[in-house]
Structures are given as structure tokens and as C-alpha cells.
Amino acid sequence: MNHLLLTSIQNERVKQWASLLDKKYRDRTGLFIIEGVHLVLEAFKSSAAVRCVVYNGERGIPHELEQLAREGGTEWVQATTQVMAKCTGTDTPPPVFAVLEKLKRDDKALFRDNSLVVVLDGVRDPGNVGTIIRSADAVGVDAVVLGKGSVDLYNPKTVRSTMGSLFHLPIIEADLAELLPEAQKKGIKLVGTSLQATHTCYSYDWTASTWLLMGNESEGLSEAVRQMADESVIIPMQGESESLNVAMATTVLLYESLRQRKYG
Known part of the structure; x- marks a missing residue:
């Protein structure tokens, strides 16, 4: 699995993901971020619209998610710890986050x-x-x-x-x-x-x-x-x-x- 590696917090996609920490951009794009292995698993289980999954390239894909990464159908991206921190707004960034479309509610x-x-x-x-x-x-x-x-x-x-x-x-x-x-x-x-x-x-x-x-x-x-x-x-x-x-x-x-x- 050769996944794109993002190393710069100045990268356009990284800036877009980081902007989703702000409600204004979530409303504008209809996207939001989830963090951590458990939430990513739950999102896939519930058939939510997962746009891409971003994992810490230094740590690799968490083993609980390896099967999902192999199945394809969703883009997987590697990133540095610095990029992970920028996009999640946390001092100790999670090993993985995902970008999702807001949930359709009936x-x-x-x-x-x-x-x-x-x-x-x-x-x-x-x-x-x-x-x-x-x-x-x-x-x-x-x-x-x-x-x-x-x-x-x-x-x-x-x-x-x-x-x-x-x-x-x-x-x-x-x-x-x-x-x-x-x-x-x-x-x-x-x-x-x-x-x-x-x-x-x-x-x-x-x-x-x-x-x-x-x-x-x-x-x-x-x-x-x-x-x-x-x-x-x-x-x-x-x-x-x-x-x-x-x-x-x-x-x-x-x-x-x-x-x-x-x-x-």
C-alpha cells in the first residue's frame, strides 16, 4: 500500500482539514473530522460517508484498521505528527483521523x-x-x-x-x-x-x-x-x-x- 505522505502544515489539503476545527468551515463544506481508532471503526460500521482516512506515517496504520485499508474504496493518507496535530487541534494527536460528510438525518x-x-x-x-x-x-x-x-x-x-x-x-x-x-x-x-x-x-x-x-x-x-x-x-x-x-x-x-x- 503506497499512500501519499503529507509532511507540511502549509499543504493546501492540510489547511482545509485544519479549517474543519471551525464551525464556519464545517457548515460551508458539509464536512467534519473524527479522531481515533474507535470512532473511525464506528464510522465505517455505520456506512457513514468517509472521504479519507489520515494516519500517522511514523506509527503506521493502527492494526484494527489494516483490513479496512486493504479493502479500498476510501482514500488513505499518511501524515507527520505535526500535520496530525494541526488537523486535530490536540497537543497529543491521535494515531488516525478521518474526514466525513455530515450525517444525513431522517x-x-x-x-x-x-x-x-x-x-x-x-x-x-x-x-x-x-x-x-x-x-x-x-x-x-x-x-x-x-x-x-x-x-x-x-x-x-x-x-x-x-x-x-x-x-x-x-x-x-x-x-x-x-x-x-x-x-x-x-x-x-x-x-x-x-x-x-x-x-x-x-x-x-x-x-x-x-x-x-x-x-x-x-x-x-x-x-x-x-x-x-x-x-x-x-x-x-x-x-x-x-x-x-x-x-x-x-x-x-x-x-x-x-x-x-x-x-x-
């Missing part, structure tokens, strides 16, 4: 019978959004919706923290002002969280079609979205802690819905 999953969907309203921390996507994947949620004001799904930190779950379920970017009323017309219950709620998350019935609305880390749900919620629940707390992080709170609520739906 919003039909939102309106399945008995759907369970997580809706994020202004959740800005990439680690939180990635963790919520992992939890949603683990519970078997139908889809995750990123409302305006939430972090970009294709932000490298978000992508890393999904640990590959972004390839496993539909993640849809949408305007909640349009989408939530549409869900209500279809009889879907919109459930938020509130410290003033009368239901705990354990006394609420999660078995019907439900969209769980989770808000910004410090502000909670925006006023407009809060007004649209049909119901709110509270996670009971026995100790001294004032609140749970949004990703942890979402996980607790999703697992209660799973318990009721599958283990009730």
Missing part, C-alpha cells in the same frame, strides 16, 4: 409510535451534549434534537465525547419553536424538569410518547420552551447537593423511562 424517527426523544434547549457544553447522546443511545431513545443555541454536534469535543454514539441514532438540529407545537399536535407529551414540579420522575408515567426537554446548564429551559411543556417532573434528592449536572439528570430520567417501558 426526522421520521421523531414521530414513531410511543417515541422517546431527548430535546436539548441551549445545552452549550460539548461534553454534556456528547454524554447525553451516549446515554440516549444506551437507553434506545428514538432520536436526539439539538435546538438552536446548543453546541454544534460536529464540534470535535462533542464528537469525541459521544464515543461513537452519534453514528447509532438520529440527531436532528431543529428550531424548537416550530418542532415542539408539531409534536403536541401529534399527541406527544413534552416533559421538562422543574424544582416546583409536583410529580417526581418516579411517579410520572413515561410509557406514552414522550419528549424530554432539557435546558441550558445554568439557566435551564428558555421561557418560550418552558411555556410549551405539558408537564414537569423533579428528580428527588436526599443529600445536600443542590442539583445534578444536565447530562447526569438526563441519564437518570432516561433510565427511569427505560425501567417503566421495559422492566415495569
Whole structure:
């Protein structure tokens, strides 16, 4: 396998890949970067549109990916450690990264019978959004919706923290002002969280079609979205802690819905 070797960070392709660290260029080109062996394997497994795979020429192709490299159909490129660092924005660059087309998402999953969907309203921390996507994947949620004001799904930190779950379920970017009323017309219950709620998350019935609305880390749900919620629940707390992080709170609520739906 004689793969092209890129050694200069001034190379045109290297500059293009490095620009994908910036949302503006991801939006313009419709491309994004994934890093590390696990994510590259997940991308191929899910038949995502992989444009090219770039590996550290000094270390060679990671053995888990050798078979994929032999199969052909995708361009493989060698690069120096310096080029790898430039394109991933990390001090210790991964052994491999890939350039992908943004994922095609079908919003039909939102309106399945008995759907369970997580809706994020202004959740800005990439680690939180990635963790919520992992939890949603683990519970078997139908889809995750990123409302305006939430972090970009294709932000490298978000992508890393999904640990590959972004390839496993539909993640849809949408305007909640349009989408939530549409869900209500279809009889879907919109459930938020509130410290003033009368239901705990354990006394609420999660078995019907439900969209769980989770808000910004410090502000909670925006006023407009809060007004649209049909119901709110509270996670009971026995100790001294004032609140749970949004990703942890979402996980607790999703697992209660799973318990009721599958283990009730």
C-alpha cells in the first residue's frame, strides 16, 4: 500500500482539514473530522460517508484498521505528527483521523409510535451534549434534537465525547419553536424538569410518547420552551447537593423511562 505522505502544515489539503476545527468551515463544506481508532471503526460500521482516512506515517496504520485499508474504496493518507496535530487541534494527536460528510438525518424517527426523544434547549457544553447522546443511545431513545443555541454536534469535543454514539441514532438540529407545537399536535407529551414540579420522575408515567426537554446548564429551559411543556417532573434528592449536572439528570430520567417501558 503506497499512500501519499503529507509532511507540511502549509499543504493546501492540510489547511482545509485544519479549517474543519471551525464551525464556519464545517457548515460551508458539509464536512467534519473524527479522531481515533474507535470512532473511525464506528464510522465505517455505520456506512457513514468517509472521504479519507489520515494516519500517522511514523506509527503506521493502527492494526484494527489494516483490513479496512486493504479493502479500498476510501482514500488513505499518511501524515507527520505535526500535520496530525494541526488537523486535530490536540497537543497529543491521535494515531488516525478521518474526514466525513455530515450525517444525513431522517426526522421520521421523531414521530414513531410511543417515541422517546431527548430535546436539548441551549445545552452549550460539548461534553454534556456528547454524554447525553451516549446515554440516549444506551437507553434506545428514538432520536436526539439539538435546538438552536446548543453546541454544534460536529464540534470535535462533542464528537469525541459521544464515543461513537452519534453514528447509532438520529440527531436532528431543529428550531424548537416550530418542532415542539408539531409534536403536541401529534399527541406527544413534552416533559421538562422543574424544582416546583409536583410529580417526581418516579411517579410520572413515561410509557406514552414522550419528549424530554432539557435546558441550558445554568439557566435551564428558555421561557418560550418552558411555556410549551405539558408537564414537569423533579428528580428527588436526599443529600445536600443542590442539583445534578444536565447530562447526569438526563441519564437518570432516561433510565427511569427505560425501567417503566421495559422492566415495569
